[in-house]
Amino acid sequence: MEKETVICTCGHENPFGTKLCEKCGNPLTEEEKNTKVVDMRYDGKAIRSKTYNKSFVDKVWNFFSSVKVGITLIVILLLAASIGTFLPQEMYVNAGSPIADKGAYYESVYGFFGKIYYMLGLTDLYSSWWFQILVGMLGISIIVASIDRGIPLHKSLKNQRVKRHASFMKRQRVIASGEVADGETTLNDIEKQLKAQKFKVRRDGTALLAEKNRISRYGPYINHVGLIIFLVGVSLRVVPGFYVDESMMVKEGEMVEVPGMPGYYFKNEKFILETHDNNGQLSGEQEKQGVNVVAKNFQTNAKLYKQPEGAVSGDTSELELVKEAEIRVNHPLQYDGYSIYQMDYRLGDLSGMTFKLMNKATEESYGELTIDLTNPSKMYDLGNGSSVEILTYLPDYDGFKDGQPVTKSPNPNNPAFIFMMKTPETPEGETSFVEIKNTIEPLGENQNMMKFVAPQTSNASGLTINKNSTLPILSVGGIIFLLGVAIGSYWNHRRIWVQITDNQLLLATHTNKNWHGMKRELDKLSEHVALPAYEDQLALTDSEDEEEGDQ
């Protein structure tokens, strides 16, 4: 299909959809011919989305390139985001809450509203499919709109003619016209003065074009590029290996395989909690909101070990110490792209239990044993022919199921044991089921028992392991965005066209923003060169001022 063209009076052949002739700026559309001030947003270039609207592709393109659609998406996102702050999101709901089911939790705490809020999925709004689709649509809108307008604008700014059609100049916002004494000298003076005002000046016979800070027009496109890079960075998080976010609870003295960090082991040497001396001044409100003003420091003294290359998972025989660190809030341990953060702590966790093996009748002791609840031994020899064997260990005993005792979790919250106790008097052994408050003797009455003596407690550090390989991409996106915003905001593109024919001067100006600055440039120019007064054709009408005259 042959493309239509629009031929200007100057003879230049413009692409279909052009508003102002690419060469001389003469208005080409009826709309532009009839306005007082022409639309200079893209310097009158043909914009694809404003020109074609036939095929499906055109329609999709036009939808996403529309600034109206873009603004609508921004407003919808803004409203949606605010709804998510009505109630705490699921990730902030206390995991230790006695109500395991989140829905029931919201209903019990926030009533009917909480139930509806949860049912609508608003408690996990920001990871919902529709929220992410909205962000994605905004991203597409940014890309399409930038290409749609950015490329024509760039072309037009690159190929600017000095000489413009009089009707183009008269339709600029701030203009001046009138007679000057000596055309040639005036034009030379203008050129000299505008150069002194740091304009780049070009001449074409009796016409002059002065321009500064063109880069400002590219600011929005630069910041959009930054935003897109940022969004791409965020979405790369789903690529395996790019993003690790794990957490672990490690007791003092314990060494664990680091989740999400294969081949590494972490040892918690010591957990430190320091508090300020403030006579316990904590208001009820602060307590309620979890603000802990007494805390001064949370710290885990840690050692990070690495397995040698090719070691079998779980083989801790040849660990190499790679890093020793004091992990505090705001001061994570950093190694090999991973960071380990101090997040949480637990004081006084049950870590061991001490029992005494004794004769029930005489209360005579055969000796004591301490069981490490994370790593219990199979057999404890008490000497003198007495021993205790752990037949079954249930760290988090949860009753019997199908005749078998079961554990809820591997954490020693409610430990229970089945012991085999042997003494010189009972060499064949006696079986005893012991949980914290209860002892069962399943195979008949025993002579001996395991008496609970004391608990051992330890502190545990809650840590998160994070690796985010998308951070460099996000940083680049963020920096480009900020640069673009600064360029677009702090610089102003200013242009001044001057034509003098037969001592008749016609001056027109254009700036993308800050007309006061533009006028100040003209004021400065007028101080040095005698010029007719300029006129702002779009000054906001100030009806109150006229009434003022009556008073």
Next chain:
Amino acid sequence: MNLLSLSGNLLFVAFIAYLIATFFFGGAVKNSHDKTEAASRHADRWGKLAISITIIGFISHLSYFITRWVYTGHAPVSNMFEFTTAFGMFIVLAFIVMYFMYRATVIGLVALPIAILIIGYAAMFPTDASPLVPSLQSNWLTIHVITAALGQAVLSISALAGLVYLLKVVKLDKPSKDRFFLEAVMFFLVVVIGFVIASTTFSAMGYEAEFTYINKEEQQAQIKYDMPPIFGMNQYQQLTEGTMKPLIETPPLINAKKLTTVTWALLIGSVLYVLIRLIARRRVSAIFQPLVKRANLDLMDEIGYRSVLIGFPIFSLGALVFAMIWAQEAWGRFWGWDPKEVWALITWLFYAAFLHLRLSKGWEGKKSAWLAIVGFAIMIFNLVVINLIIAGLHSYA
């Protein structure tokens, strides 16, 4: 006198200076009605005096900030009192800068009263200096909060210019939506005064009433009211003898103490508003309208747009970029959808929409002025409601 009380006195000096400067700005604006040369020279002199006093006030305010910083050892932006005071200081700074860019005295007439209200509001919160919790012990606290507050302050100037614009153009003699909402803005400002009056009066009376109640986790807790309890907490039990019995008991989800404070502010604010209306026999907007009669609309529109242009990059840097860097450093995630974070994002999206509407849809003048006021309302919402009502990482007081 120790450093902390010195710092408090400096803040008081700033407060008084802003109050005096407001009257001088009033004088400058009033005199500019007259177009004769003598009067304009007169107006010029008033204007110069006004800005000089403003600058003295600002220096005193800045000295408060620095001395408090020296005393506590961290930037004084870590609780509601400190942050709000700093926000007021940055508004004055942004105004001074804008003044020297555009010489718009009329903005001073709005900026200083707003700064005074903000400082007054701040002073209603506990002013004790307290040590920082571990998560705030970072240089990023200083960098993030100061940049974000500065960005917000510059963006606020846009709302002040918008307010002047609307006060001038909105016709107050016939009913319209503009007239209604403009008066609503005025009413809101009077309610802030109501809050200050309620807080100072009850604290001067030494009012205290303690209660136990059952919180939403169904546990017993204790609460101390500093205003007579209009609303009582869920299943409250009065502990203090001889104080007022709450009129209405609220369900556990509602913090009756805060609701009581809001109600007192509204009550006293409304009474005050009605009194003003009765005495002046016109709308509050109408009282201020003559003062902005000579304001240059074009200039107000320009200042409104320009301050968004200047403020938006600073806000993006401080409230989003620095915030993300700090969050990444402290918690290993640069973004956590914490309510305060979300509202910073909402503010950012709003001003992005503002700029796009202005650039592409030609929203200038009145529309732009209203948008600027909505933007300011969002920031105030983020400061007041999100910090005080919705619990999160940024809950201060």
